[in-house]
Amino acid sequence: MNANKHALSAAVEHDHEPYSEDYFLGETISIGRLTPSMTRVVLKIEGGERLAPSGHPDEWVRLAFPPDVDTLVTLPVLMENGKWGRPDGSKPCPNRPYTIRRWDAATHEMTIDIVAHEGGVAASWAMNAKVSDVVGICNPEGRFWIPRGSQWLLMLTDITGLPAVGRVLEELPEGFKTIVHVEVPSDEDRQDIDTAADASLVWHACHGLMPERPGYTELSRIAGTITELPEGPGYIYIAGEAKAVSDSRKHFRDVLGFDKNRIDAIGYWIEGQARV
Template identity: 30%
Template structure:
């Protein structure tokens, strides 16, 4: 599947919004999930194949170092009437693959992807909702808040690099929102879990969405399951990335890391 870039917007110093249309989007169908995602395929510079390519064919015909890099990105929005797909990319200079692509992309450029998939949707039967994460989790959290109806309660804790990196979050729900700002110190890793340890949780059953940096998410998950008594079935939790690791290195060890997380609450 592919689509063409129709707009690019710099939301914050490190967050770029890309709007896609045309291509194969007439056949795009969103799942019932606010963490819906697509797996994008970013070719290396000067790739010896067309912008619109078949991934299986590329893998069959070319050496591995010419294969596109695969990355997973949450769908920020899907306009079914206009057939427009919106993705938000975290950009940290020249680091990574998809970020630099989003930094330089222009209208008319092509993005090849597979999907969508997804699994999390705010449960209307929950008494309240907990949403915790960093920039990588913002699209899903923003999409989730937007569908919460009036009369719903949500406690949201987010970490970013400073006030300029905050984004507007819209919701009809009653939202207890706190932005936490990194200071470039080792203690940054404790910002989210410390904020949760001191937070006053509402009464009743909570449904939680907890996604972000691996070490931070591991500590938060342990706190919520062990100290707060949350049920695993009521938590969507995943370490999206890991500090001081490239995407490729993290993908190699993520399965073992997730397995090790289970030993924290065994």
């Protein structure tokens, strides 16, 4: 079991540390299209030795972007009163939350996958970013936390939750029973993900606007096709469009009678609204 897998299995048994606020600059050292709908960015984090991982494999940071082409990213500073602020009068930079796909504590390199789409602060930045571009980040937070005694895991996400799925699968203990459903725009958006878990991964190529139906996602429909769960105590992790995630949670709770305390349902975005 490697260090990441040990950290994840330990997370099943131990409480995590409280959040520690801190801010960093990250320089883009690599950027490229991973699949037709996903851009992969690698950042070198200045002062990365201070970065405090959350212990959650779905952990996310807020990426802060330049407010305009003529202005550099600025960060809050720790003031004498112990609070973070901007005593120089600089304005907060536009920012969006993104999952840490991979963190290398030795090299201070952070990999972040960004869904490619028209509009949006982060997507627009990623489409035009180049090596040496600088963004701001904060210490990460996370949610994924397998309850003690769990014998299986079910993950259901749209493409925005795919980076979390990938990292979780890579860090799961050997042989851990795992069922994964991921909604992506096309078959070309599938990814090869290494895992030691006993995992089944089902891809659903139906994300995005289509003339035959309204909305971008069929996540709740996909949830409805799941009519049985494995025996024994488990954990369900759902991530994607907020209403679809809520409807999916209701299916597992109300239709299948699954314990609501063993479900984490996270709205990554809201239909018709910018992700903030």
